Amino acid sequence: MTRLNPIRLLAAAALAAPALALAAPPAAPNGIALPEGYQDWRVIAPSHREDNKTLRVILGNDVAIAAARAGKTRPWPDGSILAKLVWKDGSHAAWASATVPADFVHAEFMIKDSARFKDTGGWGFARWKGLDQVPHGSDAGFVAECFGCHQPVRDNDYVFTHPAAMP
Numbered sequence: 670m671t672r673l674n675p676i677r678l679l680a681a682a683a684l685a686a687p688a689l690a691l692a693a694p695p696a697a698p699n700g701i702a703l704p705e706g707y708q709d710w711r712v713i714a715p716s717h718r719e720d721n722k723t724l725r726v727i728l729g730n731d732v733a734i735a736a737a738r739a740g741k742t743r744p745w746p747d748g749s750i751l752a753k754l755v756w757k758d759g760s761h762a763a764w765a766s767a768t769v770p771a772d773f774v775h776a777e778f779m780i781k782d783s784a785r786f787k788d789t790g791g792w793g794f795a796r797w798k799g800l801d802q803v804p805h806g807s808d809a810g811f812v813a814e815c816f817g818c819h820q821p822v823r824d825n826d827y828v829f830t831h832p833a834a835m836p
């Protein structure tokens with residue numbers, strides 16, 4: 670029988686650790702894991718905030734896109750995930766009046782699961798900051814900040830975004 674060599678095991682773990690760290694940033698303080706593959710989701714709408722000079726794009730997973738395209742978003746169905754990616758406003762080097770994405774600010778998510786997130790309108794909230802995807806919030810209480818600010822649109826299932834018209 671081959672015996673496991675502890676030195677070799679340690680070496681293998683040391684080699685694997687950085688790869689694992691790259692693959693999965695830590696979960697948000699409320700236990701939500703970063704949704705996989707969101708960079709490849711499709712567009713629901715872009716938006717721009719004048720007050721803090723940021724460009725945003727709101728994306729949906731397959732369930733959310735199907736609901737958006739069918740106009741069935743009140744309420745959004747369970748399994749929908751909305752992602753919002755935010756960049757600081759930049760100016761195009763060859764055309765100054767064209768606003769283009771500069772530094773990446775954060776990616777944030779609303780995950781619809783009416784049973785798991787019944788205390789926050791059926792939505793689980795989470796945010797990861799910067800290109801290195803650091804979870805936002807020192808404890809699970811950060812969700813009050815998100816849910817609180819989404820109250821003006823509670824009659825629209827707590828979602829600000831209206832799917833943009835497209836042919």
Ligand code: HEC
Nearest residue numbers: 716725751753777778779794795796814815818828829830
């Ligand atoms: C200061 C108010 C405010 C706070 C705090 C806030 N949001 Fe929002 N959120 C908005 C507004 C306004 C929009 C729509 C405009 C836009 O695109 O930014 C929005 C949009 C979103 C969207 C796209 C879906 C939608 O509702 O349009 C997601 C996802 C989202 N927020 C997640 C979060 C998460 C997660 C948190 C907490 C970490 C959070 N928000 C905190 C104001 C807020």
